[in-house]
Amino acid sequence: MSGGGAPATGGPGDGRRTLHVPMLARVEGEAAMRVVVEDGQVSDVELRIFEPPRFFEALLRGRSFTEPPDITARICGICPVAYQMSACQAIEDACGVTVPQPLADLRRLLYCGEWIESHALHIYLLHAPDFLGYESAIDLARDQRAVVERGLRLKKAGNAIMTVVGGRSIHPVNVRVGGFFRLPAAGELRGLQATLTEALADALATAELVAGFDFPDFTQDCEYLSLRPAHGYPIEAGQVVTSGGLAFPAAGFDAHVTEEHVRHSHALHARLHGTEAYLTGPLARYALNSAALSPLAARAARDAGLGSACRNPFRSIIVRAVEIIYACEEALRIIGSWPGADAPSVPVRPRAGTGYGATEAPRGLLYHRYRLAADGTITDARIVPPTSQNQISIERDLRAFVQPRLRLDDGELTRQCEQAIRNYDPCISCATHFLDLTVEHR
Amino acid sequence: MTARARTGAVLVVGVGRRDRGDDAAGPAVAERAMELVPPGVTVTERAEPAGLIGTWAGAELVVITDAVRSGQPPGTVHVLHACHGPLPVGTGAGSTHGLGLAEVIELGRALRQLPPQLVVVGVEARQFGLGEPMSPPVQACIELAAKTVAEVIRTG
Numbered sequence: 313m314s315g316g317g318a319p320a321t322g323g324p325g326d327g328r329r330t331l332h333v334p335m336l337a338r339v340e341g342e343a344a345m346r347v348v349v350e351d352g353q354v355s356d357v358e359l360r361i362f363e364p365p366r367f368f369e370a371l372l373r374g375r376s377f378t379e380p381p382d383i384t385a386r387i388c389g390i391c392p393v394a395y396q397m398s399a400c401q402a403i404e405d406a407c408g409v410t411v412p413q414p415l416a417d418l419r420r421l422l423y424c425g426e427w428i429e430s431h432a433l434h435i436y437l438l439h440a441p442d443f444l445g446y447e448s449a450i451d452l453a454r455d456q457r458a459v460v461e462r463g464l465r466l467k468k469a470g471n472a473i474m475t476v477v478g479g480r481s482i483h484p485v486n487v488r489v490g491g492f493f494r495l496p497a498a499g500e501l502r503g504l505q506a507t508l509t510e511a512l513a514d515a516l517a518t519a520e521l522v523a524g525f526d527f528p529d530f531t532q533d534c535e536y537l538s539l540r541p542a543h544g545y546p547i548e549a550g551q552v553v554t555s556g557g558l559a560f561p562a563a564g565f566d567a568h569v570t571e572e573h574v575r576h577s578h579a580l581h582a583r584l585h586g587t588e589a590y591l592t593g594p595l596a597r598y599a600l601n602s603a604a605l606s607p608l609a610a611r612a613a614r615d616a617g618l619g620s621a622c623r624n625p626f627r628s629i630i631v632r633a634v635e636i637i638y639a640c641e642e643a644l645r646i647i648g649s650w651p652g653a654d655a656p657s658v659p660v661r662p663r664a665g666t667g668y669g670a671t672e673a674p675r676g677l678l679y680h681r682y683r684l685a686a687d688g689t690i691t692d693a694r695i696v697p698p699t700s701q702n703q704i705s706i707e708r709d710l711r712a713f714v715q716p717r718l719r720l721d722d723g724e725l726t727r728q729c730e731q732a733i734r735n736y737d738p739c740i741s742c743a744t745h746f747l748d749l750t751v752e753h754r
Numbered sequence: 755m756t757a758r759a760r761t762g763a764v765l766v767v768g769v770g771r772r773d774r775g776d777d778a779a780g781p782a783v784a785e786r787a788m789e790l791v792p793p794g795v796t797v798t799e800r801a802e803p804a805g806l807i808g809t810w811a812g813a814e815l816v817v818i819t820d821a822v823r824s825g826q827p828p829g830t831v832h833v834l835h836a837c838h839g840p841l842p843v844g845t846g847a848g849s850t851h852g853l854g855l856a857e858v859i860e861l862g863r864a865l866r867q868l869p870p871q872l873v874v875v876g877v878e879a880r881q882f883g884l885g886e887p888m889s890p891p892v893q894a895c896i897e898l899a900a901k902t903v904a905e906v907i908r909t910g
Contacts, residue, residue: 389802390802437853449857450860450864457865467808
């Protein structure tokens, strides 16, 4: 007995109660959540998501090895750079090419822009209204205009990086296999410094703001998985590590993680062998790399009450704020020390083989694998986005979260479940956003 | 109607995703309008509306083209003036994106960051399947919608 289109069906005392939220407001994409309670026990939790990578994997077969950065950037309007970077890394791996350090630095800078923009959007426009008791960012803006303006300033700073380095703020067009189509002028990069200095101050204020939120007492033991680079906090490179002690390159991902179809979702669920569920994203990055944060970001994390790891998913909003601080500092560091590059890209010649790429999208690790024919034609593509990796954990956490809250009425329980789902910033992507108009006939 | 002399910047933004059937109407109308509007008008497109507030900062007139759904026949062209009050939107059954266009406009209003003139030229849409082309009636109305954009700019 699943719920229909209504926000909720059943109620306390029915013996069986089904909570069904057809659309999750403020989560990008199309999703539905279903919680079934039988005789006072949560018996089933399903997060149904529609995910487009399968479509894009099919679309990529038969295309040229130069096309994945551009094609996969269309998968998500919020994290196109993540798709471009994982795609470039995988194709270059297949072709045996490593881009020179100055180009790698520019990629990290571009990625910082996406982190700042995506995290600011999520914190201020999607998640903060939950914590502050507002229906939406619009209501928050009416009451606390300066707070929302700060979020939009941060988002704009991220946008500015993406425009200068990526060539366009949404769906950057300047990225190519082997590097970039054109290099930003030194003056363009320097022009970002004032904006980013202001953004850093806004990021510090953001960490202070979110540290003051009330957080439900809810901790979850979980296997964490993220990248870990040789130096610094993981963004665009590194080997895969887990809290269980595994460490392997992107090429080992398939050997450790398998995807399985589940009945209720278009998305595949990813399983890390030997674990019941694992989590990727800010909590995982932080737990596995907090020692690699800059001194300023580390101090902000401490001041906000974070230890070396954080096991309360609701406090992921603090980790996102700390990561914005780090991304602003990192962007300023790269701009301040960038030596210039000899050429915007290095030649990449196709060869038969398979390549692997993994980078840290704002919401978690994004894995790409491509198999190429000798002429560069893609014969196979595999994309594992962070949300499909997190889905089992999200459902498991929701089950634990809902059980002690069954006394709440459906409306409040639904609201709290939505807030809990937003902890993971699920990118269900591929959303349409047409206006649902009401036309009055007179 | 007579053309109006303008001093401020004019911006046309096509909102939508080209991979999603009729959701491509917004970008398609903006692309065609580019050939019809006077020189100096900036035409751009966005896959997601959340960044619109930053995009339209400083513009005097902003025309947004987007797919809409109201129950009218596909291909119907709507002209909505957003400066005087909220758009007549429903409960948002189709607006599952992070922030929908109507929400972004209301956010701009709450922050007092709406442009002096904001007009939405909407195309009644029918199908939004991933990888689908635009439906024939939507495809057929792109020209009319683009001319409507040009007319809005010409007459203010």
